Amino acid sequence: MLIINKHNLNVVKAASKDETRPALNSLHVTPEYTEATDGHVLIRTEIPKLKLSDYPECEDSLTGRTKSYTVPVPDVVTAAKNMKKSTLPILDMTARIACKGKKVQILSTNLDTVQSISSTNMEKGETGNPYPDTDQVFPAADREKITIRLDVAVLTILIDYLKTAGKGKVYNTVDFEITPANLSGPIIAKATTNEQQKILALVMPFRITTGANMHDEPIYNPAYAKEYTLPKDMPKEKPPVEETEEPEPETTPTT
Numbered sequence: 384m385l386i387i388n389k390h391n392l393n394v395v396k397a398a399s400k401d402e403t404r405p406a407l408n409s410l411h412v413t414p415e416y417t418e419a420t421d422g423h424v425l426i427r428t429e430i431p432k433l434k435l436s437d438y439p440e441c442e443d444s445l446t447g448r449t450k451s452y453t454v455p456v457p458d459v460v461t462a463a464k465n466m467k468k469s470t471l472p473i474l475d476m477t478a479r480i481a482c483k484g485k486k487v488q489i490l491s492t493n494l495d496t497v498q499s500i501s502s503t504n505m506e507k508g509e510t511g512n513p514y515p516d517t518d519q520v521f522p523a524a525d526r527e528k529i530t531i532r533l534d535v536a537v538l539t540i541l542i543d544y545l546k547t548a549g550k551g552k553v554y555n556t557v558d559f560e561i562t563p564a565n566l567s568g569p570i571i572a573k574a575t576t577n578e579q580q581k582i583l584a585l586v587m588p589f590r591i592t593t594g595a596n597m598h599d600e601p602i603y604n605p606a607y608a609k610e611y612t613l614p615k616d617m618p619k620e621k622p623p624v625e626e627t628e629e630p631e632p633e634t635t636p637t638t
Contacts, residue, residue, distance in 0.1 A: 384446065384481040386433040386473070391417040392463040394426040395456045406512035409453035409505050412480060418517060419456075425517060437473045441497050444490055447483030449504065453514050454480075454487050458502040462489035465498035529566065532589040541572060541584055548576040 392410065399407035399421035411418045418427035462478060469475045478491040485507040489500040506513050522528070549555035560571040569585035576582060 384435055384448075384479060385412070385414065385430055386435055386438055386477055387412075387417060387480050388431050388433075388478075389463055389466055389476040390428050391430065392459050392466075392478075394419045394428050395459045397421060397424050397426040398456050405505065406453070406514055409455055409514070410459045411451070411453050411514045411517075412482070413451050420515075420517065425520065427517070431477070433473055433477065435479075438477075438479050439474075439492060439494065441479075441490055441492055441499075443499070444479065445481045445483055445486060445488035447481045447486070449482035449484065451506075451514070452482040452487060452504040453506050453512075454489070454502050455505060458487075458489070458500050462491070462498075462500045465489075465491050465500065467491065467493040469493050531561070531570065533570075533586060534589055537586055541586060544584075545572075545574050545582070548580075548582060549574060551577055 394417055395410050396419070398409065398419040401421070402408065404422070407419075407421055409419070414430065416427050416429045418425060420426070466476045466478055467474070474491075474493055478489050480487070480489045482488075482504050485504050487502040487504050489502065491498050505511065545557055546555065555574075557572050557574040560573065562568055567588075569587050572582075572584040572586065574582040574584075
């Protein structure tokens with residue numbers, strides 16, 4: 384049994400809609416996180432740090448110890464709609480989820496009412512579809528890496544524009560370019576419209592870190608939003624020197 388919140392359920396926005404891939408038409412629940420993928424994008428969100436013992440007891444609540452299971456997307460969407468706001472953190476847009484064999488229950492309450500969804504563990508049964516081992520996709524934690532932090536609001540502006548500009552294309556894609564020699568500079572985005580017009584955009588990073596730890600000393604100052612400053616390794620251009628005409632030397636008249 385776990386306490387999850389709206390963010391754990393909303394990851395199904397990444398779930399597959401392809402009916403020929405039933406294993407991916409679901410929310411994958413584990414003791415550490417929930418996740419969903421369509422094979423192209425995967426979203427994984429950790430379980431909130433809420434105590435199960437603090438959740439109020441409800442009648443007919445399912446008790447189970449199944450550690451890993453999957454829940455069909457339609458039931459997850461309904462359960463997310465059942466969540467209510469509350470002044471109590473343990474009840475604020477949260478739910479209690481449990482699985483016992485093939486049975487799954489997602490239960491939410493605001494103390495006045497109880498909403499319960501009975502669902503099915505898609506990994507069980509004769510046509511069970513085990514969820515793929517997504518851990519194999521993630522690189523090792525100790526692997527050398529570069530982390531670029533972007534402002535979601537800024538990135539959304541760009542993505543929304545590209546969705547409109549490339550609407551109807553078989554593959555509406557965007558290329559992001561980063562210059563290794565200037566990691567503190569802008570990230571360049573390149574794409575094309577349906578009419579084959581070239582699109583060139585840039586997004587300034589909040590900060591860039593190197594190594595496995597996001598808490599490494601940033602090499603980029605997030606104050607770029609106020610004024611863009613050149614990195615220390617890039618000398619500022621000197622202002623052009625105005626050319627002045629030299630006065631002609633005075634000549635003394637000859638007699």
